[in-house]
Amino acid sequence: MKAARFSTFGGPEVLEIVDLPDPHPGPGQVRIVVRAAGVNPSDWKKRQGLMDEELPQALGYEAAGVVDELGEGVTDVAVGDRVFGFCPEEGAQAELAVLAHYAPVPPSLDFPGAAALPAAIETATRALDQLGVVSGSTLLVNGASGSVGSAAVQLAVVRGVRVIGTASPANHAYLRSLGAEPVAYGEGLVERVRELAPDGVDTALDVAGSGVLPELIGLAHGPEHVVTVADFPGAQEHGVRFSRGDAGRALHVLGQIGELIEAGRFSLPVAGTFPLADIAEAHRAGEDGHVRGKLVLLVG
Known part of the structure; x- marks a missing residue:
């Protein structure tokens, strides 16, 4: 072959x-x-x-x-x-x-x-499970417009979570279509997030690996409420969990995603x-x- x-x-x-x-x-x-x-x-x-x-x-x-x-x-x-x-x-x-x-x-x-589907939905589901996101909570996704980020946004929305997502302005309309409230990344990120969530967020997921873990830790009230799938050195430096498949993969999502897709709740x-x-x-x-x-x- x-x-x-x-x-x-x-x-x-x-x-x-x-x-x-x-x-x-x-x-x-x-x-x-x-x-x-x-x-x-x-x-x-x-x-x-x-x-x-x-x-x-x-x-x-x-x-x-x-x-x-x-x-x-x-x-x-x-x-x-x-x-x-x-x-x-x-x-x-x-x-x-x-x-x-x-x-x-x-x-x-x-x-x-x-x-x-497989890598994006498994990575997103694993991270959400590790964060323990629950209905009624607020999640910040850093890097929300890529494949893993957009999967995390939609799967969190399905769980009844309020999602704030960072992306370039060109992708803000796309994030809104997924059910997220978009903010621009870069300098001033913390202030922009606090305009939407004055008390910060309950959990934060870093998909972009763009060096903002300290900001996410501050917004989520501690490193224990933050997971990154993209910044291994930063996770070690700041005490944040780095999500990897060898700690247990969320394979159950493979059999569940079809129902969400057919219902128009995931793409x-x-x-x-x-x-x-x-x-x-x-x-x-x-x-x-x-x-x-x-x-x-x-x-x-």
Whole structure:
């Protein structure tokens, strides 16, 4: 099968499409013919050598496609079903992928729309669960217009939470459409938030990693009420929880999101699609940092 891989660290030019052996599912897993695979910031961090040291590395851990092989004990889906989900290891950006956690593609979604979901909704749900956000509380989301941020906004609104979200002014109308009250990021952020919430907020989620953890701590009355998914050094410095999947993933959201999508209560825009062969261009677009929504590779 064709798959995306890199054999040396560096810029997007080190990415290549290579032939790899076909994978096969283990117990409880399924294999899909991949139609679309999500692209995430961790992809270019890995490519730059900022996360894992081993080489070569295959890429991608979320995909959507059609089931073509069942692992032992799988009874909840059949060959030919449309599913989306997570790979047990890297390698979703390929013609075939094994999914260890999966759910049916919501009827109203195409494959790119489904492939955009897993990482964003799992990360957002995990962070909200760790913050303990509850109905009637106020949440501040720093970096609310990206894929994880917009997922967090909508999933918090579903829980009955008031959401204030930071974004550039160009994205304020979009945040309002999701149910958030937008504020501009940058100098004066604290004052702008306090205009909306004079007593501060109950919890704060940092998705942008833009160095504002001290401000979030002040607004949320202490580091214990703040979670970041993007600023590991800042979390260590300021005593804030850094949310990572190895502390327990919120995989239950895969099976729950379809109902919200079909009810019109959740959507995640696909910002752009690229053929698998153009993966380097997808990385360049993502690293540019001005994407609203999710970048997706089209396969097959």
